[in-house]
Structure formats: C-alpha cells, structure tokens
Amino acid sequence: MLSSSRTSPDTPRQSLLPACLTLLLGALLALGTPAVAAHTAARDGDGWTVRQPGGRHDGVAAVVRLDAADGTVTLAARRGGTTVLEAAPVGIVTDDADLTSGLRPVSRTTRQVAERYTMTTGKQLHRTVRMTETRFSFTGRGGARLDLLVRVSDDGIAYRYVLPGSGDVTVEREASAFRLPDSARAWLAPYTPNYERVYEPSGAADAADGSYAYPALFQVGGTYALLTESDVDGRYAASRLVHEKGSGHYAVRLADPAVTSTGPLATPWRTAVIGDLATVTESTLVDDLAPASRIADTSWIRPGKVAWSWLDGFANAQRSLAVQQRFVDYAAAHGWPYALVDDGWKTTDWMPRLIEYARERGVGVLLWVHYTDLDTAAERAEFLPRVKKWGAAGLKIDFMDSDSQERFRWYDEILRDTAREKLLVNFHGATLPKGIQRTWPHVMTLEAVYGAEYGNVPATGLTTLPYTRNVVGSMDYTPMAFQFGTRTVSDAAELALSVVYESGFQNFAGSIRAYRDRPELERFLEQVPTVWDESRLLSGRPGEGAAFARRHGERWFLGGVRSGPAGTQEVPLDFLGGGRWLAETVRDGDDGLVRDRRVVTRHDTLSVPVAAHGGFAGLVCREVPGRDTCDRPVARLPLTELTVRPARTEVDAGASVDVTGRFGVEEFGPAADVALSVRAPEGWTVQGGDPRAEELPTGHDLTGDWAVSVPRDAEHGNHDLVVTAEYRSPDRPGTGVLRVERTVRVFVSPPGVDYVSNLPFAAESNGWGPVERDLSNGERDAADGGPLSIRGTEYAKGLGMHAVGEVVVELDGTHRRFAATVGVDDEVGGRGGVVFEVLADGAAVATTEVLRGTDAARHLEVDVTGVRRLTLRVTDGGDGVDFDHADWADARLLT
Structure with a gap:
C-alpha cells in the first residue's frame, strides 16, 4: 500500500477572517498567537470554502462560517451552484468545556491528502484517494482548544473534531447536524441498533419525528447527498440522525449519554457523499476516510460464495450433519468456496468431522456464534484457537445490537483476535460499515439491513438499497431464498442481486432443490465473483430500479432489478472498450430462466425483456472466434x-x-x-x-x-x-x-416398557406445529424437529412439545407407573420457560416449578395404577411462549 500527503504553501493569513475580526486577529498575533496558513480554503463572504484545487464548475465544496456575534460555527456544502447541505451547526460539549459557541479563531492550515490502497472486498479493489483537508483551530471560553477538520473530495465532504489535549476527556454531546433544504426528497430508515428496517421515501421536512439510521439519502434537484459516518472504533460511540417534522434539520445524536476517551481525541468523520446517483453508488469515500489496514499480510483472506442452509430448515438443519454435508457437497460440485453452519451446531459434537469432510472437498466451513460467547478475553482465548485448530475458515458473529462505545471496544478486540487466528468475519445483528473493511480487511461482510431472512422485502425496498445501505460497504442481504417467505421479485431479479448487491461473502440462501430447479441460475452463480475491480451504475432511481455493470478481470457482469410492471430494460454498453464483445443475458421466460446471446460493441444498447418486479443478469466478454459463451471452467466434484x-x-x-x-x-x-x-x-x-x-x-x-x-x-x-x-x-x-x-x-x-411416543394419542394440542414423537419441536411441520436434548444429554425416546400444549393417552388401567425426564430443549439456547404437569383422569398428580432453558432436567415419576386417561401438559412460565420448547424425554409407562 502506498500512502503520502503534502501540505500546501501558505497564503495571506488575513483571508481567514471576516473584516470585523481583522483587528482582533492583529492583536492576538502581537501576543504570539500562531500564524494562519491558508490555501484552497478561500474566503467566501463571511466564511471559507474548502474545495479541491482546480475544482470543476460542478465540483463539491464545503463552506465553514463563524458568527462573529456569538462565536458559533456552521458548515454547509454545495455542488456547483446548488446548495445541497444548508448551514448547520458544528461543535462539541465535553465535561470541561462547551465548544459550541464563544469560539475564536486561532489558525487554519490546508493540506492535500493523496493515498493509494488495496481492498480485499468491495466495489473497487484498487483505490486512489485525493482530498483537500483544512484544519480550523479555535479556542473557546476558558482557553479550551477545538480543531475542526474538513475534508473535501470529488465525491463528498466530511468533518471531524480533534480535541488536542492529553488525559481523559468526556464528550457529553455534539452540536453536529446536517440541514437539507425543506423541499429535498428523502429515503429514510427508522433507526434500530441492528439497522434492520425498510427504507421509505418522504420529504426531508415532512419525515416524522424520530431517529433515523445512516446512511440517509436526500435529493436536491439533480444532486444527491448520502449522510453517514466513518472511522468509528472504541474511542467513541456511533451516532444516528434525529429529526423533528417541519424542517430539513437532522441532528447527530450519540448512542451513549457520554463518551470517555484518552486525548488527544479525534471523533468519527461526519460524512456526506455528494453527486449524481452514479457518483453516490460508486463512491468509496467512507473507506477513504478510514484508517489504513492493520493487517500486513492479507494473503490468507479469500472472499467468496457461501452455501447457507438456514432458510432451508433453520436450527434443525444446522443440527444435522447429513444436511450440512449435503450443502458442502453442493458447494464442491459448483465451485463455491464456503459453507456456513448457523445457530444450532453448538449442541452437536460433529463439527470437527464436518470441517474435515469439507476440507477434503476444497470447501471452507464458516461457523455462527453469538457475540456473548466471545465478549470476554478468556472466552476468545479458548474458542478462537479451538475452532481454528478444527480448521474453520471464519465466523459469523451475531446479535451485537448496539452502537455504544462499549460495543465498539468489543469490535476492536474481536477483530484483533480473529485476525491473529486468521479467521474471516461476517457480522450479523451488527452496526453499519463505517470503514471497517479497510481497517480490518478480514471482515467480509456485515448485515445491517432488512434482508431476505425477513421473507417479505418489497421490490421498492430492494431497489433502494443500492443507493443507500450498500453504498457504504458490503451488505449481507442473503439472496436466492426461493423456498422461503413471500416472493416479491421474479427469479431473474433475484439472480441479479448477485451483481447488484456487493458483499465479500455472498451468503446464498436457497435450498438445493430450488437451485437445481433453475439450471441457468446455477450456471450464472458458478461464474459470478464476489469482489470487483470496477463498478458502474448504468441506470435507475431509488425505489424504482437499479442496473449495474461490475468488472472482474476482463469480464463484465451485469445485474438489473426493477420495481413495477413488465417492460424492456435498456442497457447502455458504453462502459466497454473498443472492439466486439459477446453478451449473454439471463432473463425470465415463460417456463423459467432463459439465456440470450449476441455480439455487441460499446455503441450498442441491450434491450432485455423483464417481468413485473423483474430484472436480468448478464455476462460480457471479448468476442473470440469459436467462443459461444463467456463461462470459464469450474473446478467441481461430482x-x-x-x-x-x-x-x-x-x-x-x-x-x-x-x-x-x-x-x-x-x-x-x-x-x-x-x-x-x-x-x-x-x-x-x-x-x-x-x-x-x-x-x-x-x-x-x-x-x-x-x-x-x-x-x-x-x-x-x-x-x-x-x-x-x-x-x-x-x-x-x-x-x-x-x-x-x-x-x-x-x-x-427394554421389556415391560411402553414409550408414550409409540402410543396413539387420544387428543393433542401444541403451541407451534404438531407434537413430535422422539424429536424436539420443530414449530412447523411433522418430523421437522431435532434430537431431544436437555443440558447436553440426548434422548432417543420422548415427546417434543411447545407451550401451551398437551397430549392425552388412554391407559385403561393397564399400567403401573409413569416416568419421564423433563426440561427445555437445548435448541433454544438457554431461553424459554415452561411448567410441566401430569394429570391422571383429570387430576394433577405432578407439577414442576418453572423450568428455564438454563435449568437442569427434572425427573418425574408417578403412580398410575388404575388410571384410565393420562394427560401430559406444558404451560408457559408466565413470560409468554417464546422459545418454550418442552421435552418429555424418555417418557415411558411401566406395566
């Protein structure tokens, strides 16, 4: 990686100040105040404009203004002659000083930031950074120091605060805000710590009161602004936008009431990607602002396609070695490098065998883990080397669900420790990418999206994500879940998401049957990569559609998805080089996906028929005599x-x-x-x-x-x-x-024993799904449960139920005793709470206390001599029925 920077020559220092402060500055300089250096941040009326040197007429600029009356500072942004961000306050309040007003200028310096770096993931692997940075230094009341750093690039602006003192500093709040013109259009998602809400359109001023998540997209005329933040780690907390209906003002609110760090403190970059839609979607500004990679040797980091079985059986599929081997076999047959085993595997003992099975077939295994299993140094020191010794390729870490400083300190620790063990990482239930993939290049993807696992993402939501969430980093949407949820787009549109959505790990969520029913889809997924040398937005608008061309090596991959009626997608090919090219497109046909071929040049436009809420996928390569496909050979096993x-x-x-x-x-x-x-x-x-x-x-x-x-x-x-x-x-x-x-x-x-699971039921009811015989409750279909397991012990016989439910069996007085071992099944991971009751001819003869998922199993044994009807009942523990998977293990009748 190459990195360099240079500071520009000084220009006359009086250009920093409004005329009303010139005399004050002269007096301060006479007292030894540091001199002011300025360049590229020219005086603009009562403020200063930061722009790129030799900026174009439609270039991006930041405008900083100081109010001489009260010492407040504001920042605005414009593109060409359009004010995109109106003047909004900047400043910060610590436990020692209020640096939001009463500020006095001290100095100003400008430098050019020029860097080159290489990513392991993303829309563009090799990056070149050119930004102008101006540092405005102020003092506040009592002499407290505040530096405001403003950066401007061709694709946006960013600013941060630097508190240069040493020792601990506690930030109580920021005055930071963005102000859009009231008439601006907006695409906003309500804030949650896991960023799993659907984007909806509104007006900037008309949006309801409340908190909104980054990135937030706004349109001002023909210009767009995507608001977000970069370079957040354990020194600070993440933030969100808070809005009151009636204006375009969006305040920055920290996740914590206060943040304490050791100085000097540099806060995260408050960031706005600014430009037309192509500029926004192709921008790498969030990564450009982030710290350089902390991993010197990245040769072990390998993005790729992943066979993910969760949406084809949920936890029960994760507990089945046979199911997981089946997905490994499918990955090996189609050249996918990974298979992911999700929540449920930790109740089994076969993971080392699966990893070895996959290794023999050239497939790496990724393991799901709850973040609380790794939230202490001791847990990480035990778990990470253990799974690495097994041969695991990486981890999917879930349920962080917080933007607090404490959680970001945990991110710092887990990323350091996983990098040391050379384990790849996928964060779910996670914060938004804020430059993390540049700093820690073994992070392959993050969720932070209302994704396919919800099963009902509308087409308008799908077509907004390329302009919002996916702009700022890899997005684990988990496409291809044909067997799950409510289909909102066509097969071709779903396939297109493998190109439209960028993710270092593409966790494809289909069933093997769904894939095999779509041979053209299988064929395209074999070819499509997960990292890109170059990305181009071809057409589209938020909520309506998006078509992308992404280059990997010498081949271009196309993907388009639309919200709306059937029609024809026009795909301009001017991104191609000269000469003749072979273009293959996969679209919806009358009887499934079909592939079309034609020879084209960069002057042509592809016309692709698309279905309602449809799309297409495509592949373009150099036309060579005798070549009839752009496909390349795939290393595969039978x-x-x-x-x-x-x-x-x-x-x-x-x-x-x-x-x-x-x-x-x-x-x-x-x-x-x-x-x-x-x-x-x-x-x-x-x-x-x-x-x-x-x-x-x-x-x-x-x-x-x-x-x-x-x-x-x-x-x-x-x-x-x-x-x-x-x-x-x-x-x-x-x-x-x-x-x-x-x-x-x-x-x-054994002789003389009748197992209840072998007997006919006179009556049964169950909270979710049917009562299972010799299996745990699967919540949906018969025989979809896993092994009966209570606190690590598996049982061959018994009943799997879900509160509230019961089973009635006719005994007709032929049995002597009833016995069972009862408890909450391990599959719910320590959650749930259930009461077990045994009734003989309607009278309660045994009742447990509330048994929770962390409690040991209880043994029940009752005399049933002469009893004609036995009832086994489960009720919730008073906290609702969620996770109430109740096992009557080894339930038996003795004659």
Missing part, C-alpha cells in the same frame, strides 16, 4: 448423495434389522472406484455383501442390502449402524478417496 433406510428403527433384543444403502451420482459424474459397506457394534452380525462399481456415471446409483442381527444380550438404548460410501473423482484426482457416512439409529427396547 454431486452425490448417500441415503439409508431406515434412518431410525426400534427393535427387541435378539431381533434383526434390514438396512439398505443407496449411493447415487446426481450431477457432474462419473464417480470412480465406488464401494459401499456397513459397520455394526461389536457382537452384532451383518449378512450381505459390500457392493462395488468401477465407475458410476451421472444418473446411476449403487445399492447395498444387509441384514443385521441384534444379540439377545444387547444393551437397551441407542446403537448405530454406519453405512459408508467411498469413491474417487476422476476429474479431481488430487482429492484422493472421498468418504461419506450415514447412520441408522437402532433403539433396542
């Missing part, structure tokens, strides 16, 4: 699947189990040297051969059948039969022998 029957069964000791294993090649075959086998516990016997195949082409499978005998003295409880498939990939010989295993869970029943 997509295979191993299934076993039965997945679970229950037998008596001395009986036998018939097991079938089927290994199939679904895509990208063949698989070679395929072998199937079964492994049984010691003392169990297996009959049946182990089938083999020298080669299995796509669409073929290999099946094995075995009869497994259970010894008469087999222990009661769970036993595993493990079916293994081994194979090689002829196209990837370096991968060696690949293995996949599936387990048949065999429960050996």
Whole structure:
C-alpha cells in the first residue's frame, strides 16, 4: 500500500477572517498567537470554502462560517451552484468545556491528502484517494482548544473534531447536524441498533419525528447527498440522525449519554457523499476516510460464495450433519468456496468431522456464534484457537445490537483476535460499515439491513438499497431464498442481486432443490465473483430500479432489478472498450430462466425483456472466434448423495434389522472406484455383501442390502449402524478417496416398557406445529424437529412439545407407573420457560416449578395404577411462549 500527503504553501493569513475580526486577529498575533496558513480554503463572504484545487464548475465544496456575534460555527456544502447541505451547526460539549459557541479563531492550515490502497472486498479493489483537508483551530471560553477538520473530495465532504489535549476527556454531546433544504426528497430508515428496517421515501421536512439510521439519502434537484459516518472504533460511540417534522434539520445524536476517551481525541468523520446517483453508488469515500489496514499480510483472506442452509430448515438443519454435508457437497460440485453452519451446531459434537469432510472437498466451513460467547478475553482465548485448530475458515458473529462505545471496544478486540487466528468475519445483528473493511480487511461482510431472512422485502425496498445501505460497504442481504417467505421479485431479479448487491461473502440462501430447479441460475452463480475491480451504475432511481455493470478481470457482469410492471430494460454498453464483445443475458421466460446471446460493441444498447418486479443478469466478454459463451471452467466434484433406510428403527433384543444403502451420482459424474459397506457394534452380525462399481456415471446409483442381527444380550438404548460410501473423482484426482457416512439409529427396547411416543394419542394440542414423537419441536411441520436434548444429554425416546400444549393417552388401567425426564430443549439456547404437569383422569398428580432453558432436567415419576386417561401438559412460565420448547424425554409407562 502506498500512502503520502503534502501540505500546501501558505497564503495571506488575513483571508481567514471576516473584516470585523481583522483587528482582533492583529492583536492576538502581537501576543504570539500562531500564524494562519491558508490555501484552497478561500474566503467566501463571511466564511471559507474548502474545495479541491482546480475544482470543476460542478465540483463539491464545503463552506465553514463563524458568527462573529456569538462565536458559533456552521458548515454547509454545495455542488456547483446548488446548495445541497444548508448551514448547520458544528461543535462539541465535553465535561470541561462547551465548544459550541464563544469560539475564536486561532489558525487554519490546508493540506492535500493523496493515498493509494488495496481492498480485499468491495466495489473497487484498487483505490486512489485525493482530498483537500483544512484544519480550523479555535479556542473557546476558558482557553479550551477545538480543531475542526474538513475534508473535501470529488465525491463528498466530511468533518471531524480533534480535541488536542492529553488525559481523559468526556464528550457529553455534539452540536453536529446536517440541514437539507425543506423541499429535498428523502429515503429514510427508522433507526434500530441492528439497522434492520425498510427504507421509505418522504420529504426531508415532512419525515416524522424520530431517529433515523445512516446512511440517509436526500435529493436536491439533480444532486444527491448520502449522510453517514466513518472511522468509528472504541474511542467513541456511533451516532444516528434525529429529526423533528417541519424542517430539513437532522441532528447527530450519540448512542451513549457520554463518551470517555484518552486525548488527544479525534471523533468519527461526519460524512456526506455528494453527486449524481452514479457518483453516490460508486463512491468509496467512507473507506477513504478510514484508517489504513492493520493487517500486513492479507494473503490468507479469500472472499467468496457461501452455501447457507438456514432458510432451508433453520436450527434443525444446522443440527444435522447429513444436511450440512449435503450443502458442502453442493458447494464442491459448483465451485463455491464456503459453507456456513448457523445457530444450532453448538449442541452437536460433529463439527470437527464436518470441517474435515469439507476440507477434503476444497470447501471452507464458516461457523455462527453469538457475540456473548466471545465478549470476554478468556472466552476468545479458548474458542478462537479451538475452532481454528478444527480448521474453520471464519465466523459469523451475531446479535451485537448496539452502537455504544462499549460495543465498539468489543469490535476492536474481536477483530484483533480473529485476525491473529486468521479467521474471516461476517457480522450479523451488527452496526453499519463505517470503514471497517479497510481497517480490518478480514471482515467480509456485515448485515445491517432488512434482508431476505425477513421473507417479505418489497421490490421498492430492494431497489433502494443500492443507493443507500450498500453504498457504504458490503451488505449481507442473503439472496436466492426461493423456498422461503413471500416472493416479491421474479427469479431473474433475484439472480441479479448477485451483481447488484456487493458483499465479500455472498451468503446464498436457497435450498438445493430450488437451485437445481433453475439450471441457468446455477450456471450464472458458478461464474459470478464476489469482489470487483470496477463498478458502474448504468441506470435507475431509488425505489424504482437499479442496473449495474461490475468488472472482474476482463469480464463484465451485469445485474438489473426493477420495481413495477413488465417492460424492456435498456442497457447502455458504453462502459466497454473498443472492439466486439459477446453478451449473454439471463432473463425470465415463460417456463423459467432463459439465456440470450449476441455480439455487441460499446455503441450498442441491450434491450432485455423483464417481468413485473423483474430484472436480468448478464455476462460480457471479448468476442473470440469459436467462443459461444463467456463461462470459464469450474473446478467441481461430482454431486452425490448417500441415503439409508431406515434412518431410525426400534427393535427387541435378539431381533434383526434390514438396512439398505443407496449411493447415487446426481450431477457432474462419473464417480470412480465406488464401494459401499456397513459397520455394526461389536457382537452384532451383518449378512450381505459390500457392493462395488468401477465407475458410476451421472444418473446411476449403487445399492447395498444387509441384514443385521441384534444379540439377545444387547444393551437397551441407542446403537448405530454406519453405512459408508467411498469413491474417487476422476476429474479431481488430487482429492484422493472421498468418504461419506450415514447412520441408522437402532433403539433396542427394554421389556415391560411402553414409550408414550409409540402410543396413539387420544387428543393433542401444541403451541407451534404438531407434537413430535422422539424429536424436539420443530414449530412447523411433522418430523421437522431435532434430537431431544436437555443440558447436553440426548434422548432417543420422548415427546417434543411447545407451550401451551398437551397430549392425552388412554391407559385403561393397564399400567403401573409413569416416568419421564423433563426440561427445555437445548435448541433454544438457554431461553424459554415452561411448567410441566401430569394429570391422571383429570387430576394433577405432578407439577414442576418453572423450568428455564438454563435449568437442569427434572425427573418425574408417578403412580398410575388404575388410571384410565393420562394427560401430559406444558404451560408457559408466565413470560409468554417464546422459545418454550418442552421435552418429555424418555417418557415411558411401566406395566
């Protein structure tokens, strides 16, 4: 990285001041006050204008004014002849001084900031920075010092305060504000600490009273201003905008009542990206203002596409090794470098096996973790090296949900520690990017958006994000969730988001079935990268549409999404170089996605038919004789699947189990040297051969059948039969022998016991979804739960319920005792609160206290002699039914 700066020559110091203060300045200078240097910050009436040297007639400028009467300072911004930001107050209040009025000028210096740096993520990897910076130095009442730094670039302005003293300083508030013309248009999102609200249009003055999140977009004539902040870390807190209806005034409000730091203190940059829509969307100003990278060697940092299974099964999918291996297999078959396992995996013990399984297939595994699991140095010192030793590639860290100084100090610590372990980071439930990806280039993306996981993002919201949230840094929207929520845009528009939205990790949220149902989508996603050498806005307006061209190497990728009726998207190609190019576009057709091809030049315009709330994706490369596609080869493994029957069964000791294993090649075959086998516990016997195949082409499978005998003295409880498939990939010989295993869970029943989960229910009700037999509550469909687990112990038998609910079974007086182990299932992560009740013929015979997700399991045992009807009931603990997953583990009746 190259970095340099230079200070401009001095110009006459009297140009700093209004005429009414010239005599005062002369007196101060006679007393030894430092001399004033000025250049490029010219006197403008009663203020000073900061602009780029040799600025264009339509260039951006900041105007600083000092009111001689009360010593207040304001800042405004204009572009050409248009005032974009009207004069708004600047200043700061500490516990020692009020530096919002009574200010007197001391000096002014100007320098040119020139830098080059390289990113690991973003809309443009190689960046060049040119800014003019003017430092205005003031003293306040009592001699307190305040420096106001103002920077101006071609794409905006920014200012910050510097308190140059040493020792601790406590900031109580800022006077900082932005003032838009009352008539300006606005696109605003109500503020929440996780920035997960939809942007809505309004007028700058007409917006309702309340707090609004950065970035906030405003339109003044043909110019746009995007308000945000940069360079926030543990020295300070983040802020938000506070507005009172009736004016264009938006005050800056800190997240904390007060912020304490050790001086000298430089506050974050209050930032406005200013220009036309192309300038705003292509701007890197927020990163340009941030500190340089704190990681010297970035060679280990690798952005990429991610297979994310959360929206295809939620926590239950995360607890299933087979499901996660399936997503790893899909990633390996399509050249995606990562798979993400979300909330739920920590209740399992198979993560090291999954990571090794993925490593053999060239896929890195990313792990979800709650930030409270890493909020102390001791937790980080234990957890981070452990998952790195397993081979994890990175972390998705969730639920920070705060913009406080304390939380930013935590960001400083976790970023330092993850960088040391060479773990990539994705922040969810997080603050907004404020230059963090320049300073810590292992941050691949941040959520801070009302994204696809909500399942109902309107098309108008989708088409506003490119001009707002995504301008300031990578945005983990998680597109491609075709199987989830309410579809608000077409398939082609959803595919286009892989280009329209920038994110170092693109966490694609589709199910494998949804992908395979859309082969043109699969094909495009194989090719599209997640980082860009160059980005261009081609057309669009907030809330209406956005079309982008982004270059990676020699290829351009196109993406367009629209809100509104069907029509034709006109795509100008003047961003291309000279000569002939091959353009491929993917659009909505009558029976799914279709691909069109044509040869074009930079003078052409593509006309792409688009559906209602539709869009398109495209790929453009140099036209070469004989080339009929811009696709490049993908390093892939065969997509295979191993299934076993039965997945679970229950037998008596001395009986036998018939097991079938089927290994199939679904895509990208063949698989070679395929072998199937079964492994049984010691003392169990297996009959049946182990089938083999020298080669299995796509669409073929290999099946094995075995009869497994259970010894008469087999222990009661769970036993595993493990079916293994081994194979090689002829196209990837370096991968060696690949293995996949599936387990048949065999429960050996004790004599004289009837499990409630095996009995018919006379009646049942449940708070969410059906009552589950031998599974936890999945909240939606039958058999969508995970293993029954209470405080780390799994149970083979039992009922999974959700408050408020109950199950009734008819006993007809045939049983002697009822017993169960009860508690809140581990899947809710320590939350929830439930009361368990046992009723015999309508009379309560056992009731627990409120059991919460952190409580140990309780054992219940009651006499049911002569009882005809047994009721098992769960109620909430008085705090509502959220997370009330209640397990009746090992629920059994003794005869």
